[in-house]
Amino acid sequence: MLFNLVRRSVVVCVVALLAALAASIAAAEFEETPSQVNLLPKYRQECAACHIAYPPGMLPAASWQRILGNLQHHFGTDASLDADSVRQISTWLAANSATDATAHAAPPEDRITRSSWFRQEHAEVPAAAWKRPMIKSASNCAACHTRAEQGNFNEHFIRLPQ
Ligand code: HEC
Ligand code: HEC
Structure with a gap:
């Protein structure tokens, strides 16, 4: 017993x-992969027309705030939205933004692609690869991360187009 x-x-x-x-x-x-959160439908609708819906955890709140505050001058294009959409998206991004120390510092130009973690993770990508016609820009995550649209950046789903 x-x-x-x-x-x-x-x-x-x-x-x-x-x-x-x-x-x-x-x-x-x-x-x-700080990336797989449920996306606010409004965010998916408004912020994934020209590129993937970047995972909110990949930038600190200050960067998102600056980006949302200046959508008419958005990386060389006009991505303006009505005030109500901006408010909804800003609130959601702030609540889901990067919180860990490494991602906390706002990167130059508030670009994910210029943050130090991004550079580290991509140190082995040859410099010339970023300019290949199928890729065009480091911001074009989905060119190599075949499940980027789903917020999945796992190394098992990477394919470098030639
Ligand atoms: C009209 C098209 C368009 C819309 C709509 C748009 N963007 Fe962009 N976005 C761009 C372009 C163009 C770039 C620069 C891409 C490049 O450098 O190759 C960019 C870049 C970015 C980057 C930086 C990517 C990097 O290099 O790390 C972020 C973050 C971003 N957009 C967030 C947003 C958010 C948030 C929204 C919704 C409020 C949004 N975008 C809506 C066109 C758009
Ligand atoms: C030219 C192709 C290419 C592009 C474009 C690209 N990546 Fe990557 N990424 C890679 C490769 C290759 C690795 C794996 C590096 C390694 O493991 O040595 C990687 C690794 C990563 C990792 C780490 C994954 C893990 O499981 O360790 C993250 C997160 C990531 N990338 C996010 C992004 C984001 C976000 C974008 C767009 C803003 C992007 N990448 C654009 C090729 C690319």
Whole structure:
């Protein structure tokens, strides 16, 4: 009886330990791809017409705020929106923006592609590759990340067009 009880609590402990381990592995995976959050429909609708809906966790709140505050001069194009859409999107981006230390500093031009983590992750991409006709720009994530549209940047789904 006592033996049974001890054995049962050992089993419970092991199960709890495994669950904790699985959770921490899941958390680590998530850190690697901070990208898979449910997108605000308005964001998908308004901010994925010219490029993918960039994951909100890839820029700090200050960068998103500046971008949303200057949509008429948006990286060389006019991406203006009505005030209500801007407010909805801004609020959502702020709540889902980058929070970890590495991504916290606003990158030059508020570009994801100029943040230090981006440069590190892409250090092995040959400089000339960015200019290939199929790619055109580092901002064109989906040229190489075949599941970028789904917010999935996992290395298993990368294909470098020649
Ligand atoms: C009319 C087209 C258009 C719309 C609509 C648009 N963008 Fe852009 N966006 C661009 C262009 C063009 C670039 C520059 C791409 C390049 O350098 O190759 C850009 C770049 C960006 C970048 C920087 C990408 C990098 O290099 O890291 C971010 C962030 C961004 N857009 C966010 C948004 C958000 C948020 C919205 C919605 C409010 C939005 N965009 C709507 C055209 C658009
Ligand atoms: C020219 C092709 C190319 C483009 C364009 C590109 N990437 Fe990548 N990306 C890669 C390659 C290749 C790797 C893997 C590098 C390695 O593992 O050595 C990578 C790695 C990553 C990783 C790390 C993935 C992991 O599981 O470790 C993230 C996140 C990422 N890219 C995001 C982006 C975003 C966001 C954009 C667009 C703003 C982008 N990439 C544009 C080729 C590209």
